[in-house]
Amino acid sequence: MGLFLGLGIGGIVLLAVSLVFDGVVEGVLDGLFDGWLSLPVVAGFVSMLGFTGAIVLGSTGLGPGPAVAVGAVAGSGAGWLAWRLSRALLGDRNGAAPHQEDLLGSTGSVVTAIPAGGYGEVLLRLAGQPVKYAAQAETPLTRGAEIWVMAAPSSTSVTVRAVEH
Missing domain, CATH: 2.40.50.140 (Nucleic acid-binding proteins)
Incomplete structure (x- = not known):
């Protein structure tokens, strides 16, 4: 369970890093996978994988394999949601500066x-x-x-x- 909690906390730390170093990694990986490797997407996936895996492992009698599977599904959903939200926020081109x-x-x-x-x-x-x-x-x-x-x-x-x- 410690590994899953570590992944969850690591994902949150990664999200904090993405807020501090906004756009640095995205600039290095420009055009690769159309934003799927952005820090918010990876952070959402990793933290949801870790926390969901810890919940499944701690609350059910299932082993680490099913906990990883359920965590990966939940992490994929969180990563997709982070990707859609960032595309919606960054795609707002109507906010032109007044002249x-x-x-x-x-x-x-x-x-x-x-x-x-x-x-x-x-x-x-x-x-x-x-x-x-x-x-x-x-x-x-x-x-x-x-x-x-x-x-x-x-x-x-x-x-x-x-x-x-």
Whole structure:
């Protein structure tokens, strides 16, 4: 039973190593078996093999052979699940980083008053997060005024105008 528990604990240690050295082994084995030899998959297989084998060995009268067989089936399931989860997480290509063009036409509010032709600060929402930008306007805008973004000349500044109601 000690061997099975050692395999289970070793699998968990391997999973911790895969979190610390994210992608190192995958980079070495790039393209080999399409991710089946990734550390999370191997860790899931080994730990489930070990813990399931220990449970079968300790709770039934079966010997080590059936414990290994049942553990291997459970380990294969855990490895497959880890592979599917990692493919689903790593395959998310829809999370594109926002760009300054995404600000055009958005609304926000003035945080620091904007003098005519000078700079102040506005609070805008970019990808759902509040972000402060340096802002310039043709007419003076007071703190709290609702604004509309006309241009984004740089990644940290915008040109705004007051929202007309």
